[in-house]
Amino acid sequence: MKLAFWKIAQSYNLADMNDAYDELEKADEAAALSFKRYNPKCFCRAYMSTSCKADVMTSNLVETFNGYIILARNKHLIDMMEDIRDQLMQRLVVKRKEMQQHIGLLCPRIQERLEKEKHEAAKCRVIPSSDTLFEVGYYLGTVTVDLDVRKCTCRKWDVNGIPCFHAIACIFFCHGNAEDYVHESYTREMYLKTYSGTIPPLEGERHWPRINMPLDPPPIKVGPGRPRKNKVKDPHENPKKQGKLTRHGIEMTCSSCQRKGHNKRSWPNKGSTSAPAPPQPNRKRGRPKSTGEATISTVHMHESQVRHDNTVKPGRIGKGGKVACTGRGRGRGAAAGSIQASTSGKGRGRGWGKGRGRGGSRIGVLFGSDGSVMTNVMPMSGQPVAGSSIESNNNVSQGGSNQIIGSQNSTL
Numbered sequence: 001m002k003l004a005f006w007k008i009a010q011s012y013n014l015a016d017m018n019d020a021y022d023e024l025e026k027a028d029e030a031a032a033l034s035f036k037r038y039n040p041k042c043f044c045r046a047y048m049s050t051s052c053k054a055d056v057m058t059s060n061l062v063e064t065f066n067g068y069i070i071l072a073r074n075k076h077l078i079d080m081m082e083d084i085r086d087q088l089m090q091r092l093v094v095k096r097k098e099m100q101q102h103i104g105l106l107c108p109r110i111q112e113r114l115e116k117e118k119h120e121a122a123k124c125r126v127i128p129s130s131d132t133l134f135e136v137g138y139y140l141g142t143v144t145v146d147l148d149v150r151k152c153t154c155r156k157w158d159v160n161g162i163p164c165f166h167a168i169a170c171i172f173f174c175h176g177n178a179e180d181y182v183h184e185s186y187t188r189e190m191y192l193k194t195y196s197g198t199i200p201p202l203e204g205e206r207h208w209p210r211i212n213m214p215l216d217p218p219p220i221k222v223g224p225g226r227p228r229k230n231k232v233k234d235p236h237e238n239p240k241k242q243g244k245l246t247r248h249g250i251e252m253t254c255s256s257c258q259r260k261g262h263n264k265r266s267w268p269n270k271g272s273t274s275a276p277a278p279p280q281p282n283r284k285r286g287r288p289k290s291t292g293e294a295t296i297s298t299v300h301m302h303e304s305q306v307r308h309d310n311t312v313k314p315g316r317i318g319k320g321g322k323v324a325c326t327g328r329g330r331g332r333g334a335a336a337g338s339i340q341a342s343t344s345g346k347g348r349g350r351g352w353g354k355g356r357g358r359g360g361s362r363i364g365v366l367f368g369s370d371g372s373v374m375t376n377v378m379p380m381s382g383q384p385v386a387g388s389s390i391e392s393n394n395n396v397s398q399g400g401s402n403q404i405i406g407s408q409n410s411t412l
Contacts, residue, residue, distance in 0.1 A: 001028060001251070005249075011045060012155040013154055013155045017046045046155070053183050054159075055160040066231050069087065089199040092195050092197065092199065100192070106179055117163065120165035122169075125137040128173065133147075134173070136169055145166050147174070152166050236249070
C-alpha cells in the first residue's frame with residue numbers, strides 16, 4: 001500500500017498518475033478516498049510548476065540541514081550562530097575545491113542521472129515530424145518531443161530540466177549531444193558561481209572594542225517541558241533505528257503457498273488436505289559439503305600394513321545361494337598359529353587378532369587373504385579333517401584376514 005502511494009505522488013504527468021490511482025482504488029477503495037482528502041495538488045509531481053526545474057517533493061533538504069547543525073542547536077544564541085557560521089564557512093571552501101577537481105560539463109550526480117536516461121533511450125522508436133519536432137514510441141506508449149522549446153509529453157524534462165529518455169532518443173537521432181540540452185543550473189560553471197562567495201572570518205571576543213554602555217540581555221523565559229531537539233520523525237519510522245522505516249505498508253507473502261496478501265497463519269487453505277509448497281531450505285554457514293558417494297576401490301597394500309575389521313552377517317546371501325560369513329579381527333605383523341572353525345559360525349585365532357561371529361549351522365571352506373584355499377582346517381576337536389593335509393607352518397599371512405564362505409545346511 002505504501003508503494004502505491006509513492007507511485008501516485010512520483011508520477012510526472014496526469015496519465016501515469018491516474019493509472020496509479022486506479023491500481024490503488026482496486027486494491028483498497030478506502031485508501032484511495034483518503035489519498036484524495038490530502039489534496040494531491042500540493043505534493044504530487046504531476047501538478048508541479050515547470051519554472052523551478054526541481055522535482056523535490058519532500059522536506060529532506062530541511063531535515064538534512066537540521067542534522068547538520070544538531071550539535072550547535074544545544075548552545076546559546078550567540079554560540080549557536082558562531083558554530084553555524086564556522087561550519088558554513090568551511091563548507092563553501094570544501095565544495096568549491098571538490099568541483100574544481102571535477103572535469104566535465106555537468107555536475108557528477110546529474111551526469112549519473114543522464115547516463116541512466118541514455119540507457120533507456122535505446123528502446124525508443126523515433127519518427128521525425130520536423131527538424132525539432134518528433135514522435136517517440138516506447139513499448140505501447142507514444143509521446144511527442146519538441147527540442148526547440150525543450151518539452152516532452154511525459155513532463156519529466158519540463159519539471160527537472162534533465163532530458164528524459166524520449167528526448168535523448170531524439171537528440172541522438174539528430175546526432176546531437178545530450179549534455180547540451182541540460183538546464184544551465186546543473187552545469188559545473190553554475191555550481192562554481194554558487195559557491196564562489198565566502199564568509200569572512202571574525203576575531204575573538206577578547207579583541208573586540210570596549211564601550212561604556214551597559215547592555216543586559218532580555219529575561220529568559222523557560223517554557224514548560226523539555227525543549228525539542230530531534231527532528232520530526234516519519235509516522236512509521238523505527239524509534240530504535242534512526243532513519244530506518246518499519247515494515248508498515250509492505251505486502252506480506254505466505255510461506256505455504258508463496259502468494260501475497262496473507263501469511264501462513266491466515267492462509268485460507270490451512271485446513272484443506274492440499275499439501276503446501278515446500279519451504280525453501282536455508283543454506284548452512286561454512287563451506288558446502290560434498291554430497292557424492294565415495295567410490296569404493298580395492299587398494300593392494302603390503303599385508304603387514306593392513307588392518308581388517310569384518311563382521312559376520314548370516315543374512316547376506318551371495319552367488320549360488322552361499323552365505324558370506326566373516327570373522328572380526330585385527331592384525332599387525334606376523335601371526336603364526338592354528339585357526340579353528342566350526343559349523344556354528346564361531347572362530348578364534350591366536351596372535352594379534354581375535355574374532356567372534358554368530359550364524360546358522362554351516363560347513364565352510366577357509367580362504368586366505370590372497371584368495372587361496374587353506375588346507376590346514378581343523379575342527380573343534382583339534383583333529384584334522386578327513387582328506388586334508390596338515391603342514392607344520394600354517395599359511396597365514398601377516399596381518400591378513402581369513403574369510404569363511406559356505407552354504408547353510410549343505411555339504412561340499
